[in-house]
Amino acid sequence: MINHRSSRILLPVRIGFIWISLAIALVLHFVPIGRFYAVPDFVALVLAFWCVREPRLVGMGTAFLLGVAVDVAHGAAMGQHALAYVALAFACASMSRRLLWFSPAIQALHMVPLFLMVQLIMLVVRLMAGGRFPGWEYFFATFTTAALWLPVHYLLLLPQMRPVDRDENRPI
Amino acid sequence: MPVPGHQPPPFFKRGLPLSAKLTIYLALSLALLVADLRLRYLDTLRQGVAILTYPLQIAAATPAEFVRNTGNYFSGLVGLQRENERLSVSQLEAAQELLRLEQLKAENAQLRGLLDMRARVKVSSIAAEILFTARDPFSHRVILDKGTSQGVAPGLAVVDAAGVIGQVTRTFPLHSEVTLLSDKEQAIPVVVARSGLRAVMFGTGTGLMELRFLAANADVQVGDQILTSGLDGVFVPGLPVATVVRADGDTGESFGRIICKPIGGVAKNGSVLVLGRAEPLPERPAAENASPERSAAGRIGRKQSEPESQP
Numbered sequence: 001m002i003n004h005r006s007s008r009i010l011l012p013v014r015i016g017f018i019w020i021s022l023a024i025a026l027v028l029h030f031v032p033i034g035r036f037y038a039v040p041d042f043v044a045l046v047l048a049f050w051c052v053r054e055p056r057l058v059g060m061g062t063a064f065l066l067g068v069a070v071d072v073a074h075g076a077a078m079g080q081h082a083l084a085y086v087a088l089a090f091a092c093a094s095m096s097r098r099l100l101w102f103s104p105a106i107q108a109l110h111m112v113p114l115f116l117m118v119q120l121i122m123l124v125v126r127l128m129a130g131g132r133f134p135g136w137e138y139f140f141a142t143f144t145t146a147a148l149w150l151p152v153h154y155l156l157l158l159p160q161m162r163p164v165d166r167d168e169n170r171p172i
Numbered sequence: 173m174p175v176p177g178h179q180p181p182p183f184f185k186r187g188l189p190l191s192a193k194l195t196i197y198l199a200l201s202l203a204l205l206v207a208d209l210r211l212r213y214l215d216t217l218r219q220g221v222a223i224l225t226y227p228l229q230i231a232a233a234t235p236a237e238f239v240r241n242t243g244n245y246f247s248g249l250v251g252l253q254r255e256n257e258r259l260s261v262s263q264l265e266a267a268q269e270l271l272r273l274e275q276l277k278a279e280n281a282q283l284r285g286l287l288d289m290r291a292r293v294k295v296s297s298i299a300a301e302i303l304f305t306a307r308d309p310f311s312h313r314v315i316l317d318k319g320t321s322q323g324v325a326p327g328l329a330v331v332d333a334a335g336v337i338g339q340v341t342r343t344f345p346l347h348s349e350v351t352l353l354s355d356k357e358q359a360i361p362v363v364v365a366r367s368g369l370r371a372v373m374f375g376t377g378t379g380l381m382e383l384r385f386l387a388a389n390a391d392v393q394v395g396d397q398i399l400t401s402g403l404d405g406v407f408v409p410g411l412p413v414a415t416v417v418r419a420d421g422d423t424g425e426s427f428g429r430i431i432c433k434p435i436g437g438v439a440k441n442g443s444v445l446v447l448g449r450a451e452p453l454p455e456r457p458a459a460e461n462a463s464p465e466r467s468a469a470g471r472i473g474r475k476q477s478e479p480e481s482q483p
Binding site for chain 1: 190193194197198200201202203204205207208209214217218221222224225226228229231232233235236303304305306307308309310311313315342349356357377378
């Protein structure tokens with residue numbers, strides 16, 4: 001279902017807001033929750049969002065740095081999250097033109113395979129390094145992350161929205 | 173060589189194409205992975221990044237802990253009184269043991285002197301608190317609130333009130349990572365308390381542990397207590413580790429299948445002790461075929477055979 005209505009005109013994004021949102025995602029990702037796998041991967045979510053919305057500002061370099069930070073904080077293998085996030089950033093950037101035609105709900109559906117790819121890359125890396133398969137509930141995070149796409153979409157676009165003022169004489 | 177007129181003029185600065193960037197960053201991450209997993213070069217980089225991420229981690233952990241503790245705070249008085257009662261009883265029991273311990277220590281030293289044995293190793297200990305469980309789903313690790321600045325070093329044993337829970341595997345200036353005994357990559361040399369049988373215990377990754385490389389007819393029974401043997405030169409000998417919950421002798425294979433359950437439970441937020449030897453071990457006798465050093469014993473990566481069993 002392609003949305004042919006023109007989308008809302010947004011203010012330009014502020015770079016500071018992008019960085020703050022990524023930092024908040026990082027802190028949320030560091031919240032110790034023990035072995036509860038269904039918690040969404042906030043960093044992947046916010047990173048994917050900005051890679052889709054602003055592929056010129058946020059890309060694989062940001063993904064790499066965030067990945068290394070998450071690796072160190074989680075005590076994971078160095079480069080594990082970095083690898084997965086770089087692949088995610090690439091996929092989002094190359095799909096961005098197409099994805100933006102869809103409504104946020106359909107976009108969320110498109111994000112499921114991408115988040116699944118992130119999880120799979122990490123799983124393969126760790127299994128090759130001799131890790132233990134953590135069980136199928138490991139993949140819950142994919143779906144919870146994708147489900148959060150819709151609220152996060154509105155939340156992160158909120159600072160760019162302008163009040164709707166109906167003016168019949170304005171050209172756009 | 174670009175032919176004029178065949179390429180778009182550089183009106184807009186676009187930087188590298190996506191695929192080139194992807195190649196660069198993928199290569200970088202793969203190099204990081206190999207350097208970390210295979211070569212273990214990246215400890216300094218890890219420590220550097222940890223200085224940046226640790227404040228964020230604490231910022232994230234503090235509200236979570238606050239929420240968890242709010243319940244305790246309000247359920248308060250009765251629970252505290254009960255706990256107080258229990259603690260004073262256990263302290264009385266411990267005090268009685270302690271009084272005898274002094275005497276036993278003296279007696280032990282004297283007997284050892286008579287038998288001309290080396291004195292038992294002295295133990296240094298650091299009290300620490302478990303901050304939280306590391307979020308890596310592929311391993312069993314917890315984070316302690318003490319690091320190298322307080323004297324925690326890689327390889328030290330970590331015990332709680334009941335027994336050994338794991339080993340310090342990574343240290344940072346202000347915190348450290350403890351790999352629990354149940355981690356798949358963790359191994360610990362042990363001795364069966366009842367029979368004096370020595371073995372190596374491996375984590376299975378599911379919360380239980382396994383005594384491997386013991387003969388099918390080895391003298392191990394369900395309920396036996398397993399202690400550290402101290403053969404590795406890292407763990408202090410005699411710490412309780414686990415109890416045997418299953419011992420299948422007749423599997424038709426040459427090795428028995430012996431499953432154990434750890435004694436030291438890892439509570440969500442508990443106090444633990446980091447134990448280390450206060451004195452270094454004496455020099456190992458030179459082996460005939462040069463064997464690799466075992467600085468951080470207990471990791472499977474270093475293949476060195478432990479004495480399998482002592483008849």
